[in-house]
Amino acid sequence: MKNNEIDIYGLAETNLSHRQSKIWQQQFGFHGYFDYSQQGGKGQGVGIIVSDKYDIFVHKAVGHKGRVLYLDLNFSQKKNVRLIQVYINANKKERAQIEELYQYIEGIIDEAKNKNMEIIIMGDFNINYRKYLMAFVSNRWYFKLFKMLENRHLLDTIPIFNEDDESIYTYIPPNDSKEKSRIDYIWASLPILGQSLNSTVMENDHSSTDHNTVTLSLDTQLFIGKSLPKINKSKKKITRTVFLYDEMDQEDDDEFTWDNFRAGLDYEIERLKLKDRSITKRKHIDHVWDSLRQLIMKSANENIKSKKIIKNKFKVAPEKKLSVYYDLRYIINRIQEIRSCITGLRNYPNQEMINKWINYQDVIVKLKDKYELVTSDTIYTFLDNAQFHSYLDELNEIRKQLRIVFKLELNIMEQEQIISNIKKRCDNYKDDQGRMIQSITEKEMVSISIEKIYKKDHNGNEVLITDENQ
Known part of the structure; x- marks a missing residue:
């Protein structure tokens, strides 16, 4: 030990x-x-x-x-x-x-x-x-x-x-x-x-x-249990891998060829016996595709020429990266709108309002199918005030279920971000130890450059020195 x-x-x-x-x-x-x-x-x-x-x-x-x-x-x-x-x-x-x-x-x-x-x-x-x-x-x-x-x-x-x-x-x-x-x-x-x-x-x-x-x-x-300093919030750069497909098969002795890519992929498929796997359920298809996707990326990384692209990292609220966030916002906006309609609706809606809400309903039905939400199957005609009140209850139930989906996906995204940050720290441990130390200590490493100094000579006069050897 x-x-x-x-x-x-x-x-x-x-x-x-x-x-x-x-x-x-x-x-x-x-x-x-x-x-x-x-x-x-x-x-x-x-x-x-x-x-x-x-x-x-x-x-x-x-x-x-x-x-x-x-x-x-x-x-x-x-x-x-x-x-x-x-x-x-x-x-x-x-x-x-x-x-x-x-x-x-x-x-x-x-x-x-x-x-x-x-x-x-x-x-x-x-x-x-x-x-x-x-x-x-x-x-x-x-x-x-x-x-x-x-x-x-x-x-x-x-x-x-x-x-x-x-x-x-x-x-x-x-x-x-x-x-x-x-x-x-x-x-x-x-x-x-x-x-x-x-x-x-x-x-x-x-x-x-x-x-x-x-x-x-x-x-x-x-x-x-010691408290750490505040995280350095300066903007950093991130990279992504771009595959250079146009540069494949450029020379006869080039290692980056489509034949090598196909051979590498075939070898991995055979090694994992992917073709022999039994598929009897939908989840089996998902598993096979996930395995195939990983094998494609592995062969691509080994046999397709690539380069790292640096791009600026813009700060975005984590929840706004999720598509469910915008769908939830859409439902909340419709709830606010239908409440205004109910407040202003005296007798019966006009045809323009009816058509608008029928269109809204078509979009929301697709959204329910997208997230497999379980609510009423009623199709509303929006011909009177009672229909609008009933549809408001429907929208509130959809919002409730979408919030659960949103919180679940947000939690998953945060977990993936933690894992990503851990991997970055490991990469820095190998390739950029200064950044690794900075990420652990959460302190910015600062250096001071001295270009010139003043000193007194033997007569007591100040002399400017710029020679780095002195």
Whole structure:
């Protein structure tokens, strides 16, 4: 831990009894929390090792059947973290035990969220997240854990910080005939990820195990509770990739050719066996298309010439980037207009008003279909005041449902923005470390240039010096 500057380390399958764990701590001189079930036999036991710097913040430690252990770390009134270490059964025949663990994990996560705590869950899940995403088997019972974590807005840290996450493995079987996989994870809530610097996998050089270690590096200011300076709000530039299709097949020996693009795409399609996937439901088409889109972009990035275009970044309210925002505004405007009509309508509307509201109704019916809103199927004729009153009720119900859609999409967009900012910080860590430091400290790095100075000579007279060598 000291060599790798690790402050908190999770352990799975320790097979350590309570007495053995105490001996460990005395021999190696660390603070450790362990859980072991006497009824569980071999192949179980979890632990969390904590450095002196962070052990003082541990408020509570709770274990469960040698498979789950969580620590509550209280850093300040508003910055508390629940850290969960798990070791899920590898044998799928032990379904009853696994589902009981899933239920327990869900309960302690919900409890932490109700207490406004941030969450980190880590350990050996013994299930493959990529298979859950790509193989159309999300309905299998043992993938319920991933679905639960997603529903509670926790994210897998490795894909956020690594573009080549498909080639990252945490389990290296001793038998070469078995497949490598990534079954060890760190998942974290969004505010934790917002303060994360990196997440990677490293080999275990000091222990005999067929698992690698998953790491998550965090900005410690999140924990110690120090307030950060105000963000530098100066306008920055952003880039986008433009593919240069016109420059393809320029020379015979050019690597950027359409043949290479097609060959690269065919290879990826064959590698993932995309053509062999069964399509029986609409969601299967969505999954296949999503996979194909990713493969097209991968082959394009490798085989089509491109360049980075810098454009100015204009500040826009986040909600105005969503199409649902404008649709919601349209409904609100119609509500205001129909109220004015009802107020000014004495007897019966004229034909011009009737035609206008029939046109409005046609647009709003399409909008309802767009968002699959469930309201009345009545088609109004707007021939009298009662029709306008009934349609006002209809519009209020549409506004209510659209607000729910708007808040949901806004939340998704904010999550994507957090992930995007994390990736930018990682890119800056490699290519622009000055900007990375600036984004972490939220301070502008300033340099001072001295072009000339005055000094007194031996006679006491002031002399102007502009030579940089002096």
